[in-house]
Amino acid sequence: MKQVNIAIVIGLMLIVGQTQAQKVIFVRPDAQGDGSSWSQALGSLQQALAQAQAGDQIWVAAGIYRPGNQREASFFIPAGVALYGGFAGNESSLETRDPEAHPTILSGEIGQPGIEDNVYTVVTIGACGPETRLDGFIITLGNAFDKASETDARRCGGGLYIDGSKGAAAPTIVHCVFRENTARVGGAVYLNGQRGQCAPIFEYCTFASNKAGVDGGAIYSDARNNGSAKPVFRFCTFQDNEATYGGAIVNAAGNGQCELRAEQSVFKHNMALAKGGGIYDLHASRRCRTILSDCVFQRNLPDDHSQVFMGYNSTNKQLYRLEKR
16 A cells, blocks of 8 residues: 555656646746746746756747847757747637737847848757757848857847757747848758757748848758758748859758758749759759659749759659749
C-alpha cells in the first residue's frame, strides 16, 4: 500500500510541476504588472522572454516592441516557448485574437531615423523543436549589413536568424509578416544549418520589400560546411523582395544537404540583379533540391528563363505553374 501511495504522490508532484512550468505570460505596451494577467501585464517583451520556460506561452497585445537600445539587441525566443501576437488585450483564448486587426510589431528601429543604426537582427531562435513558435507578428526594420564573418548576425537575417549550427533548429513560424528588413544575405531571414541542422516550417507568412545586398532578398537557406537546411513554406507570399542573386530565396548547399519545399505559395514582383528572380540554387549539386507544389510566379525579374529559379538539380511537382501578368 505504501508503495502505491508513494507512486501516487510522485505522479501528482510531476503533474503539479508541469502545470507550474506551463503558463501564460501577458505583455502589453507601458504595462507595469507581473505578467500574470492582462490587467497585470508586463510592459517589457524582453522581460517576458527572460522569465519564460519550455512549455510557456507569451501573449502580446498590439503595439510596437523594440529589443533594446543597442544594435546587438534581439528578441531571443527560448526553446519550447510559444510567442503569440495579435491581441487587443482582453482575450481569454488564442482563437479570439486577430493579428490583422491588432498589429503586433517587433521593430528594429532604434536611434536616429533611418535604418543605418537599427538593430542587426530583430528576432533570434536557436536549437529547438516545432513547439517553439512565433505566431502573429510583424517583423520589420532589422539591418544586418555590416562586414563580418559569413554566418555572423551582423550581416545575416535582418528580421529573423534561426541558428541550427549548435543543435537542430526546427521552429514553427505562422501568420507573420516580414517587411522592409535588410542584410547582406537573407534580407528577412537567415537559416543557419552550417555544421548542423535547420528545418523550420513557415505557414501563412508574407515576405515583402526585404533586401539583401548579395544573396536572398527574403530568405537565405544555408547548408554549407556539411550542414543541413530543409525549410518548408506553406501558403506564403513573397513580394517585392530584392537581391543580387535570388530575389526571394537563395538555397545554398555547398557540400551540405539542402532541400527547400514551397507549397501553394506565391512569388510576385521579386527582383534579382543577376540571376534567379524567384529562387536561386547556389552551388547546386545532387545535394541541393528545390521542390515546388502548386506555386505561382508572377513578373519576377530578370524576365528570362531564370525568372523562376536557377538550379542544376531542382525538382518541380506536377501542380507547379508559371503565370505572367
